[in-house]
Every structure is written in C-alpha cells, then in structure tokens.
Amino acid sequence: MANIATQRIKREFKEVIKSEEVAKCAIRVQLVDDNYTELKGEIAGPPDTPYEGGNFVLEIKVPETYPFNPPKVRFITKIWHPNISSVTGAICLDILKDQWAAAMTLRTVLLSLQALLSSAEPDDPQDAVVAKQYKDKLDMFEKTARHWTHVYAGGPCYNQEFADKIKRLEDMGVEENQARVALSSYNWDLERATEQLFSS
Amino acid sequence: MSTSASPAEPSASPPEPSTSGNSSQKEGAGEEARDDRNFECNICLDTAKNAVVSMCGHLFCWPCLHQWLETASARQVCPVCKAAISREKVVPLYGRGSSDQQDPRENSAPRPSGQRTEPDGSLFNGFGLGDNSFHLSFGIGAFPFGFFTSTFNLGETRPSPAAMGTPQHLEEQFLSKIFLWLAIIFIAWLLLA
Numbered sequence: 570m571a572n573i574a575t576q577r578i579k580r581e582f583k584e585v586i587k588s589e590e591v592a593k594c595a596i597r598v599q600l601v602d603d604n605y606t607e608l609k610g611e612i613a614g615p616p617d618t619p620y621e622g623g624n625f626v627l628e629i630k631v632p633e634t635y636p637f638n639p640p641k642v643r644f645i646t647k648i649w650h651p652n653i654s655s656v657t658g659a660i661c662l663d664i665l666k667d668q669w670a671a672a673m674t675l676r677t678v679l680l681s682l683q684a685l686l687s688s689a690e691p692d693d694p695q696d697a698v699v700a701k702q703y704k705d706k707l708d709m710f711e712k713t714a715r716h717w718t719h720v721y722a723g724g725p726c727y728n729q730e731f732a733d734k735i736k737r738l739e740d741m742g743v744e745e746n747q748a749r750v751a752l753s754s755y756n757w758d759l760e761r762a763t764e765q766l767f768s769s
Numbered sequence: 770m771s772t773s774a775s776p777a778e779p780s781a782s783p784p785e786p787s788t789s790g791n792s793s794q795k796e797g798a799g800e801e802a803r804d805d806r807n808f809e810c811n812i813c814l815d816t817a818k819n820a821v822v823s824m825c826g827h828l829f830c831w832p833c834l835h836q837w838l839e840t841a842s843a844r845q846v847c848p849v850c851k852a853a854i855s856r857e858k859v860v861p862l863y864g865r866g867s868s869d870q871q872d873p874r875e876n877s878a879p880r881p882s883g884q885r886t887e888p889d890g891s892l893f894n895g896f897g898l899g900d901n902s903f904h905l906s907f908g909i910g911a912f913p914f915g916f917f918t919s920t921f922n923l924g925e926t927r928p929s930p931a932a933m934g935t936p937q938h939l940e941e942q943f944l945s946k947i948f949l950w951l952a953i954i955f956i957a958w959l960l961l962a
C-alpha cells in the first residue's frame with residue numbers, strides 16, 4: 570500500500586523547500602534516508618534571544634501513522650532551554666503531543682519550535698534545572714544559554730569566564746560537556762560544581 | 770523579501786511586482802497551481818477525494834477526516850482550526866462528474882449524506898377552516914404512529930433515509946405536536962357541543 574505518511578512528506582517537502590522561510594535561512598528540512606521516515610531539520614536561533622546566530626539541528630522521525638499522529642522530534646544540537654532537555658534534547662511542546670492536528674506540517678512544527686526558543690514556558694518544563702534558573706536568575710540563564718549557543722550551535726558570543734571555569738574542571742579530569750552541564754546547573758559556581766562532580 | 774528580479778525594468782505598477790510580471794506564461798502556470806491548491810485536502814495535501822467540508826469551512830477527503838476522527842477520538846477538533854467537529858456536522862461536496870467513481874478505500878466508512886430541507890410555505894397552505902375535519906382525523910391517526918416511530922428510532926445508528934436529527938424527522942415531530950393539539954381542540958369541541 571502506498572503509505573499516506575510517505576506521500577504527505579513528499580508533498581510537504583516541496584512546500585518547505587519553496588517556502589520563503591528557507592530563503593531567509595530560518596528553517597530547513599533534509600532527507601536522512603530514502604524512505605522518508607527520518608529527516609533532519611534545522612532552525613536558526615531567533616533574533617533578540619540567547620539563541621541568536623546559532624543553527625540548531627533536529628532529528629525528525631515520521632511515524633507510519635503520520636499525519637494523524639505527530640512526528641517525533643528532538644534537538645541533536647545541545648541547547649540550554651527550560652522546555653528542552655539539556656541531556657537528551659527531548660522537547661516539551663504541546664503540539665508534538667496532545668495538541669497535534671493532522672493539518673500541521675513539518676513547516677509548522679519547525680516554526681513552532683522556533684517560537685518556543687523565543688518564548689520559553691518555564692511552568693511546563695522539560696528540564697527542571699534550567700527552568701528553575703530561568704525563573705530565579707534570568708540573567709544567569711541568558712548568559713548560560715548564549716554560551717551553549719556559541720559552543721554547540723555556532724553562535725557568536727564567546728564567554729571567557731565560562732571557558733576558564735570549564736578548563737579548570739577539565740584539568741581535574743572532567744569531560745568537557747559534563748563540566749559544562751555541572752557548571753551551568755550550579756550557576757557557574759565552580760566550588761559547588763566540583764563538589765557535585767566528585768561526590769557522585 | 771524582494772522578489773523582483775529586474776529592478777531596472779520599467780514597471781507599470783511598482784507596488785505589485787508579483788502580479789504585473791513581464792512573463793505572462795509563468796504567471797498563468799502559477800495561477801493554475803494556486804487554483805488547484807484551493808481544493809487540496811488539508812490532511813493528505815492531495816486534491817480532495819470524496820470531499821467533505823466542516824462547519825468551519827475546511828476541506829478534506831472523507832477518508833482522511835474519518836481517520837483523523839478515529840485517531841483523535843477523545844478530542845474531536847478540526848485538524849486545521851481546532852474548532853469542534855463531528856461526523857454528523859460535515860457537509861459532503863457533490864461536484865459534477867466523478868462523484869460516483871468510488872475509491873476502494875472508501876468502503877470502510879460511508880461518507881455522511883447531504884441533507885435536504887423542503888422550501889418553506891408548501892406544507893401549511895391548505896390550513897383554512899374548511900379543511901379542519903380532514904386534518905383532524907389524519908392527526909389523530911398519525912400522532913401515535915409518529916410518536917412510536919420516533920421513539921424506536923432513538924437507538925438506531927444505521928443511517929436511513931429519514932434518520933434522527935434530519936430536517937425530515939424534525940418536521941414529522943413538529944407535525945405530530947400540531948395534530949395532537951388539534952385533536953384536543955376537536956375533542957373539547959365535541960364535548961361542548
């Protein structure tokens with residue numbers, strides 16, 4: 570049977586490719602396999618956010634029941650955001666769960682994710698640590714998110730202080746990403762991050 | 770975004786570069802494509818087959834919409850605008866021509882049929898005094914019958930020519946009530962006379 574999911578993705582592919590968001594380099598979709606079941610999405614970090622200048626890669630898995638069920642999407646690029654897991658890239662977004670509607674497309678999903686980067690919802694978090702920082706120390710959150718955007722998504726903002734602290738932990742034998750997560754989680758308090766890393 | 774490829778070209782109406790193109794052939798093709806898209810199903814994105822329209826005006830193939838209603842059975846909303854939706858409240862579109870050529874997939878769920886309402890005015894025309902006796906005798910006979918048929922139709926879900934909720938059915942119930950009142954008046958008149 571000609572799978573409706575495949576047909577749909579093929580049609581959508583044309584739609585996304587010719588849409589003007591692509592011309593603005595805002596969103597992009599690429600095939601990963603020939604079966605149209607796995608795709609690679611890309612979104613640009615929205616302006617006036619800590620994600621500005623970054624390019625975020627997404628893994629998109631199309632279920633056989635698409636478009637009656639939503640695609641499974643997660644961030645491959647590491648990102649510091651209350652609604653996205655800093656470890657797995659899992660996303661907490663209603664339209665990817667119970668608010669999905671069959672007329673939505675990959676294009677609307679990518680645009681919704683871009684909108685999520687502009688307006689986080691810390692009260693419905695995926696990453697509790699990030700959400701807490703967002704609520705308690707917004708300034709610290711923005712600096713951290715900008716740093717992550719620079720390191721993982723090619724963003725422009727280098728942070729010497731953060732880089733130095735990560736280097737200190739690396740010198741103690743801690744893996745770089747692990748050091749970054751620990752420091753980010755403890756508001757870049759080197760002492761507490763070290764404590765946490767070596768106590769467990 | 771600027772789509773005008775040749776800024777030096779003299780243009781008759783600068784504010785609308787997209788509709789005043791100099792290549793008319795390209796224009797025509799674009800227009801055609803846009804026309805087609807108006808009749809695309811909002812779910813499969815193909816030209817709608819066995820088309821139905823929701824009360825909010827969104828177009829779907831009936832098989833596509835049916836599958837959506839089955840999948841999201843807890844949340845019956847329009848896939849486009851998320852307005853409330855139900856299989857009873859979709860309107861089928863009957864175009865000229867291909868409506869009888871059925872795709873085999875459609876056998877699973879028959880598309881809801883169209884509903885016809887008679888034009889107003891034809892039913893109550895002969896309601897003058899002179900006709901009373903005829904209407905009354907008919908009313909007394911018809912009332913219990915109409916009552917019973919409507920009662921027993923309640924549990925039935927199979928679509929039939931005059932199913933529950935159709936205008937025909939509602940009309941029947943309305944007429945039954947009128948005949949009941951006329952019967953009461955008639956009996957009262959008999960008693961008084």
Ligand SMILES: [Zn+2]
Nearest residue numbers: 810813830833
């Ligand atoms: Zn369809």
Ligand SMILES: [Zn+2]
Nearest residue numbers: 825827847850
């Ligand atoms: Zn609608």
